[in-house]
Amino acid sequence: MKLYKIAKGILLDHNNSGYIIDDEWDSLINRDDLAGYLQLIFADTTPINDEVKNEHLSGKILPPIGSQEVWAAGVTYLKSRDARMEESESSGGASLYDKVYDAPRPELFFKAIAQRVSGTGAEVYIRKDSEWNVPEPELTLFINSKGNIQGYTIGNDMSSRSIEGENALYLPQAKIYEKSAALGPCLLVAAEPIAAESGIKMVIKRNGETAYQDATTVSRMKRSLTELVGYLHRECDFPVGAFLMTGTCLVPPPTFTLQPGDVVEINIDGIGTLVNTIALNPKHK
Structure with a gap:
């Protein structure tokens, strides 16, 4: 699973499907069992279509850091x-x-x-x-x-x-x-x-x-x-x-x-x- 920090929020890329996560970067990544938490998200979230996903990933990608x-x-x-x-x-x-x-x-x-x-x-x-x-x-x-x-x-x-x-x-x-x-x-x-x-x-x-x-x-x-x-x-x-x-x-x-x-x-x-x-x-x- 890959987490991208994009201009419009957070994009989770898993098995070629994209999911927009409505969360704050620091609180999202600073948790135990982050992998398990993300699995729950994509299991219960509808993926965005490929065109929208590719549009996000072809735009500006921010460094994956908040206030660390x-x-x-x-x-x-x-x-x-x-x-x-x-x-x-x-x-x-x-x-x-x-x-x-x-x-x-x-x-x-x-x-x-x-x-x-x-x-x-x-x-x-x-x-x-x-x-x-x-x-x-x-x-x-x-x-x-x-x-x-x-x-x-x-x-x-x-x-x-x-x-x-x-x-x-x-x-x-x-x-x-x-x-x-x-x-x-x-x-x-x-x-x-x-x-x-x-x-x-x-x-x-x-x-x-x-x-x-x-x-x-x-x-x-x-x-x-x-x-x-x-x-x-x-x-x-x-x-x-x-x-x-x-x-x-x-x-x-x-x-x-x-x-x-x-x-x-x-x-x-x-x-x-x-x-x-x-x-x-x-x-x-």
Whole structure:
């Protein structure tokens, strides 16, 4: 089952049928057994016709977030560890990433408030004061206020690698700025956990041509999803739930940096494709 946040409300897509849900986003998703609740809805609701459904889905799709915070985990894949060690070698910080990869406690950091999150089809920004900018494709969890995983979406954790590489203490500046995160296109809700074999693929297009592409699977993640959730909820309360990006698994080479106009496409099996165009923030000259 897929929940889409659209301009006119909430659309539930299940077995190729669409259902409009009359509810408020935060209260809908922040519940236990969200999958069971949605099954009751479509069992007792008349689906909309295909033309109306397609019209909704071809229009503007908002990010699947209400007033939640977005957090992120780092260095959860070997490729991410190696890339971070490479970028920070000249600053002497390479050992930090090697140590956290094998440490009992994961790296967790605050990423965004809802205001700074873009949906599919929208722009994400790169910083003007960074010479090396990359997207980071991440399986993203929605966790309700009780600490239970209720859904999955795709996350793009935009990162300024030159800033973080200069000094690890600059991570907040490298990670947190306007439109530095994207979520979408939907919230996948299922009774069972997402399969470890689920594929994650990223394609970056420049002037219509493929500038970078790679793929992997969720199974390559070193830590379990419940482990990451457990650390996030140890000393934090999330009254309306929270989103947790689970770490990047695909890393463009050091010679690659994003440019305005690039299009980033991130696909995760079972969820869909998150598409964003790279831009500069026009408000900050």
